[in-house]
Amino acid sequence: MKKIILALAVLILSAGLASAQDMASATETYNNGAELLAISHKAEALAAFQEALKMGEACGEDGAELVANCKKVIPGLILSLGKDAYNKKDFDAALAKVDEAKAAAKEYGDADIAAEADELVPQIVNAKNMAEANAAFGEKNFAAAAESYRKVLDGDPSNGNAALRLVQCLTNTGDLDGAKEALVLAEANGQGEKAKSVLGKAFLKKAQAKLKEGKNADAIALAEESLQYNVSANAYYLAGQAASKINKASDAIGYYEKFLEAAPDDKRAAAITYTIGALYHQSGNKAKALEYYKKVASDEKYGPEAQKQITALSK
DSSP: OHHHHHHHHHHHHHHHHHHHHHHHHHHHHHHHHHHHHHTTOHHHHHHHHHHHHHHHHHTGGGGHHHHHHHHHHHHHHHHHHHHHHHHTTOHHHHHHHHHHHHHHHHHHTOHHHHHHHHHHHHHHHHHHHHHHHHHHHHTTOHHHHHHHHHHHHHHOTTOHHHHHHHHHHHHHTTOHHHHHHHHHHHHHTTOHHHHHHHHHHHHHHHHHHHHHTTOHHHHHHHHHHHHHHOOOHHHHHHHHHHHHHTTOHHHHHHHHHHHHHHOTTOTTHHHHHHHHHHHHHHTTOHHHHHHHHHHTTTOTTTHHHHHHHHHHHHO
């Protein structure tokens, strides 16, 4: 009987020693994690804290305090790794870590870390969409870029750069109606003037194509629409050309005069000035014809002919 009692005592003693050894090992692992964290070896520190947590749980009540400390550290550390990945623009890794941090925070009852993770997710998603959009834009894959910029704006309607880029993408794909819709967001977020310039140039390019096709009325309409977004001497010049071709002298004069107001020093100014004089001449307005002929009377190229017309009209 004494032998049996003695044996039980030995077993109890050895169990206590084993538990103490396990707890010491768990504490050492935890301390290693703290040391690794102090020198910013976050991934290794996380692994140590997670291992210490398992070891502490195996120690039962003796490990309760260590387990609690591990649970305080782990969710925030995982979130910190997610932020590091975000800063490195590794958005997929960042999302994975933030989701992991959120799950750990909920499991361990850390409401602050869970809330912070919730706030970070849309930021990371938006940054990922913006990066993908910019990459597609750089490759001139404007359709794909437009789709990604729309995703950015769905998540953050205040992103003026995304709105401007969306206008650029849609004009490049020929979706001018869509570009006009995107202009509203660009204007609301400080990129209105740049977006208008893009849209104005797109309509002017379309007007130039119509002029080459001989569709002069369409060219004029598109030039007019271009001018709604961007005052351009070239738009006035094109509209003047188109109006002249369909014998709308009065309209042509108006466009050419606005061209000279917008670009008085343009290399085409002398030619346009002479043309205006000729159009007024053809229309029977001698006074205005003389006015414009006299403006180029000293021009090396157009002066001699202008002088002839001045002489003829002065008789």
